[in-house]
Amino acid sequence: MKILDGKKLSQEIKVELKNEVLELKKKGIVPGLAVIIVGNDNASEIYVKNKKRACEEIGIYSEIHKLEEKISQDELLVLIEKLNMDEKVHGILVQLPLPMHIDKEKIILAIDPKKDVDCFHPENIGKVFLGQEIFPPCTPAGILEILKRSEIEIVGKNVVIVGRSNIVGKPLALMMINEGATVTVCNSKTENLKEKCLGADILVSAVGHAGLITKDMIKQGAVVIDVGINRNSEGKLTGDVDFPEVSRVSSAITPVPGGVGPMTIAELLKNTVKSVRDFTDK
Amino acid sequence: MKILDGKKLSQEIKVELKNEVLELKKKGIVPGLAVIIVGNDNASEIYVKNKKRACEEIGIYSEIHKLEEKISQDELLVLIEKLNMDEKVHGILVQLPLPMHIDKEKIILAIDPKKDVDCFHPENIGKVFLGQEIFPPCTPAGILEILKRSEIEIVGKNVVIVGRSNIVGKPLALMMINEGATVTVCNSKTENLKEKCLGADILVSAVGHAGLITKDMIKQGAVVIDVGINRNSEGKLTGDVDFPEVSRVSSAITPVPGGVGPMTIAELLKNTVKSVRDFTDK
Numbered sequence: 317m318k319i320l321d322g323k324k325l326s327q328e329i330k331v332e333l334k335n336e337v338l339e340l341k342k343k344g345i346v347p348g349l350a351v352i353i354v355g356n357d358n359a360s361e362i363y364v365k366n367k368k369r370a371c372e373e374i375g376i377y378s379e380i381h382k383l384e385e386k387i388s389q390d391e392l393l394v395l396i397e398k399l400n401m402d403e404k405v406h407g408i409l410v411q412l413p414l415p416m417h418i419d420k421e422k423i424i425l426a427i428d429p430k431k432d433v434d435c436f437h438p439e440n441i442g443k444v445f446l447g448q449e450i451f452p453p454c455t456p457a458g459i460l461e462i463l464k465r466s467e468i469e470i471v472g473k474n475v476v477i478v479g480r481s482n483i484v485g486k487p488l489a490l491m492m493i494n495e496g497a498t499v500t501v502c503n504s505k506t507e508n509l510k511e512k513c514l515g516a517d518i519l520v521s522a523v524g525h526a527g528l529i530t531k532d533m534i535k536q537g538a539v540v541i542d543v544g545i546n547r548n549s550e551g552k553l554t555g556d557v558d559f560p561e562v563s564r565v566s567s568a569i570t571p572v573p574g575g576v577g578p579m580t581i582a583e584l585l586k587n588t589v590k591s592v593r594d595f596t597d598k
Numbered sequence: 599m600k601i602l603d604g605k606k607l608s609q610e611i612k613v614e615l616k617n618e619v620l621e622l623k624k625k626g627i628v629p630g631l632a633v634i635i636v637g638n639d640n641a642s643e644i645y646v647k648n649k650k651r652a653c654e655e656i657g658i659y660s661e662i663h664k665l666e667e668k669i670s671q672d673e674l675l676v677l678i679e680k681l682n683m684d685e686k687v688h689g690i691l692v693q694l695p696l697p698m699h700i701d702k703e704k705i706i707l708a709i710d711p712k713k714d715v716d717c718f719h720p721e722n723i724g725k726v727f728l729g730q731e732i733f734p735p736c737t738p739a740g741i742l743e744i745l746k747r748s749e750i751e752i753v754g755k756n757v758v759i760v761g762r763s764n765i766v767g768k769p770l771a772l773m774m775i776n777e778g779a780t781v782t783v784c785n786s787k788t789e790n791l792k793e794k795c796l797g798a799d800i801l802v803s804a805v806g807h808a809g810l811i812t813k814d815m816i817k818q819g820a821v822v823i824d825v826g827i828n829r830n831s832e833g834k835l836t837g838d839v840d841f842p843e844v845s846r847v848s849s850a851i852t853p854v855p856g857g858v859g860p861m862t863i864a865e866l867l868k869n870t871v872k873s874v875r876d877f878t879d880k
Contacts, residue, residue, distance in 0.1 A: 421730070437724070438720075438721050438722075438723075438724025438725050438727070438728060438730075439720050439721045439724055440720075440724070441720075441723070441724035441727045441728070442719070442720025442721055442722070442723035442724035442727070443720050445720070445723045445724070445727065445764070445768060445769075445772075446720060446723070446764060448703070448720075471787055472787035472788065472789060474789070480775050482727070482728060485775075486727060486772065486775060487727075489771065489775070489781075489783075490727075490768065490772075493762050493767075493768060493771070493783050493785075496785060496787050498782065498783065498784050498785065498787070498788040498789070498794065499771075499782065499783050500780065500781065500782040500783075501771075501775050501780070501781050501782075502780050503775075503778060503780065505753055505754035505778050505780070506754065506780040507754055507756070507780070512780065
């Protein structure tokens, strides 16, 4: 049984990116990421801090725009327009969730698709669908990268995805279909989830429900990817998968923390560096 | 066993649209569709002729731009730009395939997304993904319409789609996921296709391979949707499904011809009328 060590794999990616950033700097170009955070959501603040630290680690310039909860939608749109024009900024990320009085869709549509390193803009999602992605969405891209760097085959495999969110389930389904997998997407209405999961060569759970995936749902030798981030009663981080038990039947499994999470950040950095290339090619 | 009569259902839609077009005409607005066809592909010419006839049937103005095979990409782009600006034209459709020397992606990107009634533009596909579609892609929308008008439930059902094309398999998967189905997408690399199909409450075949779906692949009482259009050795139109045998175990099935085909055209008309509303709302 192999632990798919996202922390270690993300370090590999970061080393590659660090070298790429050094090369860019020799040409006088510094990749830049602008992160916008509105209000005082604790989890969001931690995510943003982690992203900033990761940028520093590999030499990407980053700026955090921390805005007050009561900022108006128009003020936020003005800031995005400014960042769209800003030559120091190659990637723009709006940390979700946003306060209720702000129309999330409008904000996402305002980001220049060429700087949309989170891949939230419909045009970029459409390109993922077509297999022409500029910026693959970070979490699904991180999952594919774990599999590829661990030499786990995807073509012709049965991939079962539990969860159908816009950020993980649906884009991952498209990317897996494009890779040639047979893909099943389950949701809370799925009848006989256990049977579906037992059919998986690669099982991905992205629900946010601790203990959802148990040992009896796993085919002997399956690969298990846990995207869930939950806190148990003792305040400890845990995924959707019963790791101690499931890891006894799986051939490979991601831990939480230290699995998909660090890979998601590595893919964000990768998209930001890629964005520089797209700008300087022009 | 019920035959899902796409011809009849499409007539229902056309009657509804005809009334809507009459209402628009009272306000002095005539919905308009421009169809571009390049070269002399026989099948394409038949499709275009059918679309024109359907427009006439419900009172939509249509214009066919039949261009020579050797037209340059720039000339085609100039025509599309003209049609984007033309107030008589609410929908623009470029009949595929295009000749090899023309970059299909560039052409599709040139169509104003607000007039992209075929839903090929990445921005419109992205909106399908998000469940915010302006123009649902015609064939998947036609399939959903058949199911809804036949009162066949989708939520929580096992939908198996054979084929992963950009026009049918993938967009249908997204729309079925958004509807709350458990969706499996199979392709030519799928191991044990029979077993997958046997799990389907609703089976959709969109491959283009006559006789692919046989009776032993169908669960008793399943709903079978046949998107295949093939010609058998006698030149007769036939789908992917062995209709005489499969119809003995299915609870409902679409014939070929007269199933999904007419519904696809009805959805194109619907999108064109919808496009008028989007323009006049502004």
